[in-house]
Amino acid sequence: MGAGAQQPAFIIFSDLSKIGPSLTELRERGFAVLAVSQKQGSAMVQKGIELLGTPGHPFADLAEVSLRDATDISGIADQASRWAGRYDVRGVLVNAEVYVDAGQVVADMLGLPNPGWRASTVCRNKLLQRRYLSAWSPVSVLVTVPAGGVANRSEAQELASEYTGPFPVAIKPLDRESSIGVRVLENGSALADALAAQAPGSRLLVEERVRGREFNVDTLVGDGKPIVTLLTQKGTNEDSTEFFVELVHTTPPANLSEHETALITEAQLAVVDRLGFENGYAHAEYRITDDGRVLLMEIAARAPGDGCLHLYHLATGRPVEPVLIDIALGRPTEYPAVFRRRGRQVYFEHTPGVLRDVETQGLGGITPRWLADTTGIWPELTAAEANAPATVHELFVIKPRGFVLERLTESSNRAVTAIFDVPIDGDIDAEEARIRRAVTIETGPVAG
Template sequence: MTRTSPPEAFVLTGAFRVVCRNPRYLEELAARNLRILLITGEDHRDAAETARKDPDHPAYLIDDIAYVDGSLDQEGSYTPGFVAQARRWRGRYTVRGAYAVGETLVEQTGLLCDALGLPGPGLRATRVCRSKYLQRWYLEEFSPVSLVLPPGGREEADLAALGYPVVVKPATRHSSSGVVAVGDEAALRELLTSYPAHETVLIEQKVTGQEYSVESLVQHGRPVFTSVTRKETTESGAQTFVELAHSVPNAHAEADAALLDANRRMLETLGFRDGIAHAEWRTGDDGRPYLMEVAARTPGDGLVALYHLATGQPLEPQIIRIALGEEASYPAPTRFARQVYLEHGTGPLADVTLDWPGVRPLWVGESGMWPELAPGAKDDPATLRALFVLKEAGARLGPLASSDDRAVTFLIDAPTPQGLDELEQRVRGAVTVTTDPEADGEH
């Protein structure tokens, strides 16, 4: 009797919506006849099970989903459920690769790759990239002065020894959640009372200067593609650091050499082997690049779409190639692309209008699904590709305290930086976001 081999499979991990918002991963794996396995949070169960029954939804391609419990403010809380499920699958499938699409399960995916001998960033990289205070421990050369407050260590901490202003960061959250700047010790002590007692908090001296990110495709420990993205945040008008714009590539390239050199040395220190790294940096007033944080997964927001618009080629196939141990490459940008998040008033979202020929607002709040945006040719005119409304009608809009508070975004690209800047201003003038403060006051 001939014994059949287990079917070959690939494991994706991360929030269900994040995975489905990047359907090309699913399409690439399905085209290779690999069984697609997903590990996601228990809170996504209802949405995922409903979507899997819809032949028109990307989730229809997923062969099996496992749901794990955990909390972002409790380190390692997802690991037991993740390992239990991975062990069950190891007996049923021949797993050929794994990749963390979102932030939540990066460390656990690193454990999976290590246990099965699969290509991945490596245990050090995946552990450190999920912990802001471990990044300061391993990457001190690139870091601002900082202080770690473990659970139970806040009262006796010498906060007077810090140089103010400082930035407070919960150690394991993402999307700028809980990241706040404060100007003195009294304000800091008051802020610390707002974090759960079990949560580790990182405090670091505030670095002023332009913010960037560096995206790196790394294979066999060597970057095969790197690019600098320029960022704008709410920092100038608030104490928060919510990202408001991404520009790919950086049009002010005079800072790129120092950033890329620091980024290369940072990845070497992490022992980063195979995957994509998304590192956020600031160039300080002293001209030195300071690492804000680094992630071992796909960049968030619309950066994947921006790279597609800027280079003409999608990133996802190359990420899958790296995860499967196949040689990867990616072209340099030939256009300039930008994503802009609009600031807005407070109150229930009443309407979003756009006065632009051929483009209308696309409300994606309920599904979280973005359509794929087709890139233009190198010398095509400056173009508005899409405007997305990220919330549902009637959703209450408040101050921008984290990335989840943003409501409206648009994506543009152009052959020159000047054309991109001009187009951004034209689009801003064509968009109206209407809130209803009076309706908000009735509740």
């Protein structure tokens, strides 16, 4: 780099805990990595903030970090502008849902590849998704709780009557992320009760509860053209509770025919086209019903959470992050849609109480990594050979010892997760059963 030349840089919006693979790839390419992350959050987020600037830690490779609330778009845009004055900023990547709006603003402001205004705006709003993408959506209605709250039973029933579709229904708060606040209600009376319990002024999407197998459907898009579409099978606790907490991810799916895969992929590509998606990662969730209907649950303009990118890496033998970075830089790129192994991530259910310990027996040397007590970052994984036997890659604990674990009503309540894979023709269910038998989560009563 000659005298006076600015160092090439890349801005990434991410939870610090999930930044590892992208950080490694960017540093290997010679970029100064500029990160925007949250001021506060989960135990993993807090641990990561504590470790910023620690020598020898992966975070030491971050050139600069700006801890800002996602709603502070003006402050984030100003910070990005100042960075652009000191660095040659060449790309922007958003890995966290809450930063999609800010990331779109920054990338557009700096003239860099981005998903596009329509895609970013619609993907951040559950109601807009239903209205823009009605051809692929279930029956839904927006219900707004009065500013003074629900005064009586009669008012609650009147609110509930605004929904005239089939039951059961799912209610989805418009102001919350992930599965927070999402519930299933069996009839109009239960819906009225739920609406009466909402905070004054709350806005909720009330929609037909779609039953059927559910999948992540992920399309990488470059310069307006789909590069590849990948599917992941999902499992939640919806069959045993009224909630929708994601507990199992499987890549590639083990419960889809080629015809069904084609139907879901066709719907996803039509949705991506309707949104005018330009560059980045279109992460959607669909259900396919027993009669073959394919319905969109939601879509996001960023990469999936949990260990889903790890699973693509393990299943194909190639990480996704280099492709996402290529797209953000405006470079031609590709990703194989050929699966050589089948990977799975499971989150373990637990008894509510104080987290005391996680023990394993018979996992061939795999012991729990207490990430929230140690590094605060999900480590990178190494893909196994295609014909390797069933492999347990990691067992992570993402809450610290002494943390009070609650019932699994939302994704933030999850505490322990395992990532493993088998040959593509192996028995992934048998391996999961073996791992579940081997892991014990010990909790105790809450003091007082």
